[in-house]
Amino acid sequence: MRLTAARSRRAMGWVYAAPTALIVGVLFLAPLVLVVWMSLHRWPLLGSAAFNAPANYLKIAGNPLFLDAVLFTLKYTVITTVLLSLVALGLALLVQERRPGITFFRTAFFLPGAVGFAAAALLFYGLLNNDFGPIDPLLRAVGLIDEPVKWIGTPDMALFSTIALVVWRFAGFNMLILLTGLQAIPVEVYEAARSDGAGRWQIFTRITLPLLRPTLALMLILSVTGSLLAFDQFFVFTNGGPDNSTVSMVMVIYREAFFRFDLGGAAALSVVLLVALVGLNALMMRRLR
Amino acid sequence: MRRVVTGIALAALLTLTACGGGETPQEGAAVTITMWTRAATQAQSERLVKAYNAGHKNQVKLTVIPTDNYQPRIAAAAGAKQLPDVFAADVIFVPNYTSQGLFLDITDRIDALPYKAGLAPSHMKLGTMDGRQYTLPHTLDLSVWFWNKDLYAKAGLDPEKGPKTLKEFAEHATAVQDKLGGDGKVHGTFFGGNCGGCYVFTFWPSVWAAGGQIMNAEGTASLNDQAAMSEVFAIWRGLYDKGVTGPTAKEEQGPTWTGYFAKGEIGVMPMPSTTLGLMPADLKIGVAPIAGPSGGESTFVGGDSVGISSTTEHADAAWEFLSWTVSDEAQVEVMAKNKDVLARTDLAANAHSAKDPRVVLINSLVAKGQTPYAPRFGQTFNDPQGPWLRLAREAMFGDTTKVARLNAEVTASLQQ
Numbered sequence: 026m027r028l029t030a031a032r033s034r035r036a037m038g039w040v041y042a043a044p045t046a047l048i049v050g051v052l053f054l055a056p057l058v059l060v061v062w063m064s065l066h067r068w069p070l071l072g073s074a075a076f077n078a079p080a081n082y083l084k085i086a087g088n089p090l091f092l093d094a095v096l097f098t099l100k101y102t103v104i105t106t107v108l109l110s111l112v113a114l115g116l117a118l119l120v121q122e123r124r125p126g127i128t129f130f131r132t133a134f135f136l137p138g139a140v141g142f143a144a145a146a147l148l149f150y151g152l153l154n155n156d157f158g159p160i161d162p163l164l165r166a167v168g169l170i171d172e173p174v175k176w177i178g179t180p181d182m183a184l185f186s187t188i189a190l191v192v193w194r195f196a197g198f199n200m201l202i203l204l205t206g207l208q209a210i211p212v213e214v215y216e217a218a219r220s221d222g223a224g225r226w227q228i229f230t231r232i233t234l235p236l237l238r239p240t241l242a243l244m245l246i247l248s249v250t251g252s253l254l255a256f257d258q259f260f261v262f263t264n265g266g267p268d269n270s271t272v273s274m275v276m277v278i279y280r281e282a283f284f285r286f287d288l289g290g291a292a293a294l295s296v297v298l299l300v301a302l303v304g305l306n307a308l309m310m311r312r313l314r
Numbered sequence: 315m316r317r318v319v320t321g322i323a324l325a326a327l328l329t330l331t332a333c334g335g336g337e338t339p340q341e342g343a344a345v346t347i348t349m350w351t352r353a354a355t356q357a358q359s360e361r362l363v364k365a366y367n368a369g370h371k372n373q374v375k376l377t378v379i380p381t382d383n384y385q386p387r388i389a390a391a392a393g394a395k396q397l398p399d400v401f402a403a404d405v406i407f408v409p410n411y412t413s414q415g416l417f418l419d420i421t422d423r424i425d426a427l428p429y430k431a432g433l434a435p436s437h438m439k440l441g442t443m444d445g446r447q448y449t450l451p452h453t454l455d456l457s458v459w460f461w462n463k464d465l466y467a468k469a470g471l472d473p474e475k476g477p478k479t480l481k482e483f484a485e486h487a488t489a490v491q492d493k494l495g496g497d498g499k500v501h502g503t504f505f506g507g508n509c510g511g512c513y514v515f516t517f518w519p520s521v522w523a524a525g526g527q528i529m530n531a532e533g534t535a536s537l538n539d540q541a542a543m544s545e546v547f548a549i550w551r552g553l554y555d556k557g558v559t560g561p562t563a564k565e566e567q568g569p570t571w572t573g574y575f576a577k578g579e580i581g582v583m584p585m586p587s588t589t590l591g592l593m594p595a596d597l598k599i600g601v602a603p604i605a606g607p608s609g610g611e612s613t614f615v616g617g618d619s620v621g622i623s624s625t626t627e628h629a630d631a632a633w634e635f636l637s638w639t640v641s642d643e644a645q646v647e648v649m650a651k652n653k654d655v656l657a658r659t660d661l662a663a664n665a666h667s668a669k670d671p672r673v674v675l676i677n678s679l680v681a682k683g684q685t686p687y688a689p690r691f692g693q694t695f696n697d698p699q700g701p702w703l704r705l706a707r708e709a710m711f712g713d714t715t716k717v718a719r720l721n722a723e724v725t726a727s728l729q730q
Contacts, residue, residue, distance in 0.1 A: 070392040071416065269699055280693075
């Protein structure tokens with residue numbers, strides 16, 4: 026009798042988990058298996074595939090565009106993550122306390138996050154355009170610049186203009202994540218610290234930061250993963266230029282698949298990127314726990 | 315139990331037959347076919363589709379896709395087996411698409427056309443693989459020099475005389491820049507400096523006009539490091555260095571490169587012939603063939619070819635539309651009427667074209683121009699991450715000693 030009850034409980038567990046399992050299976054596992062399968066084949070647009078493993082993996086080492094893209098994407102990830110964390114933390118600290126009008130600022134800081142990313146990239150392309158963008162004339166009018174600034178005309182400027190776009194677009198969202206972490210810190214802890222004579226800086230470094238650690242970890246993981254998978258901003262805003270200086274890893278995968286029609290090669294690059302991401306995230310989670 | 319199984323089987327069979335019935339139109343029923351085209355030749359495709367839909371029972375539903383995004387969209391659709399019934403493609407991509415099996419073999423249908431011999435030869439050549447034919451010419455877009463007659467007059471140049479050599483082109487552009495460029499608005503000339511396809515379309519004809527070549531006939535070896543091309547690059551680089559081109563030429567990625575001339579801000583520049591019919595009526599434009607450094611005439615015969623996708627279920631309806639687009643009626647009353655270059659050489663002398671000597675000139679260039687053939691054209695020359703754009707930018711703005719090494723990369727890409 027008890028055995029039957031236990032079995033039916035187990036069965037109910039499966040039923041509850043089934044919808045999620047189905048979604049994960051269809052939308053994640055099946056495509057994942059297909060990508061791994063594709064990476065082992067020469068996979069034409071139409072027609073039947075031919076097994077060629079490990080050719081698609083071996084040729085990655087001979088793809089200078091991808092190797093350059095790895096270095097560039099890592100550089101972009103480090104700069105973006107550091108800047109984004111600092112700005113988001115600053116904003117969160119600014120708006121953490123309930124004061125009159127604070128909702129306005131919270132909304133204003135968050136608002137760029139409501140703009141679609143590709144649309145945001147196009148917006149920056151327009152704003153910073155040397156022919157018709159309003160930023161150059163504005164800066165010239167207030168006397169900050171004499172010559173038009175080539176916002177995406179040199180490798181460094183293109184990188185930093187893109188980072189400005191990303192920080193503008195994501196700082197508000199990251200601020201929101203940190204704000205939930207800040208508000209989860211009990212007021213009593215702050216009061217106790219103050220009554221023990223701790224100053225503002227001490228409270229920030231000894232109380233706020235340590236207690237914010239799990240939230241910071243979440244933000245870091247989101248930022249690092251998002252940056253390593255960067256595509257829209259470079260595809261729309263810089264188009265990888267000038268002179269291939271802003272080509273991200275995902276852009277190379279896109280090129281292999283949709284310009285060179287090498288679906289097998291693109292799948293192999295995707296698998297390599299996925300394995301690296303999983304490894305990196307596991308490492309980060311262990312260090313930040 | 316058996317009744318349940320039988321019931322399910324019957325229901326499944328009914329569903330299948332219902333689906334099948336939906337996909338096979340009955341005799342005489344109107345069919346709506348889908349067609350894709352790229353934004354660069356949108357105006358011509360739209361006019362053809364509109365005229366066809368007005369006079370036929372079958373209908374065509376046209377989707378226009380941004381030019382830069384066209385190749386990826388075709389690839390994604392092919393991979394998912396969701397190609398439209400009919401799609402146009404930049405003629406230089408056709409060999410690659412054909413080799414990927416995206417187009418239906420229409421050799422026998424083309425053979426039955428009475429005006430087969432008049433179909434634009436360069437487009438027909440690129441649509442042929444192993445003796446079988448897969449595409450028809452859809453639009454012809456030739457690169458030519460446009461000059462702004464008003465700016466020429468203001469700069470003290472003869473407004474009725476365009477440049478006859480690339481060196482003269484440079485002199486005219488410099489004169490416009492020197493006389494009228496003071497306000498920063500008007501410029502001598504312009505080019506798409508960060509756009510691989512723009513370089514190919516506007517610079518290569520100068521090499522051909524001088525009797526040179528940019529690739530071998532098989533499209534597997536690049537000759538872009540040789541003297542003929544270097545000389546063309548050097549003249550253009552001189553114009554950029556002297557500030558004769560607009561300041562944004564170096565960053566121009568392609569989508570807006572033809573926009574400046576229409577605003578009346580450019581003295582003389584290479585332009586696509588399809589834009590002639592789209593220019594403001596009050597802009598007085600002269601048209602000259604692209605010349606080599608010391609003379610000659612040539613053009614890049616670009617534009618689109620159109621074919622039936624190999625996955626279509628409406629091949630007959632698709633062919634009815636395709637064959638109509640190259641008929642006398644469509645070519646003369648739709649294309650020629652709007653100053654477009656015709657897809658048929660036998661109709662070049664028609665009443666509409668004869669009214670505008672510029673159109674007559676452009677039509678006459680079809681025979682003098684070239685359409686380079688290379689199976690790996692797109693990934694080598696058009697793709698912004700391809701090796702050609704780096705070569706062109708080093709030659710124009712950077713270190714010319716790197717050109718030979720980059721040319722080897724272009725060849726390697728052509729052979730992949």
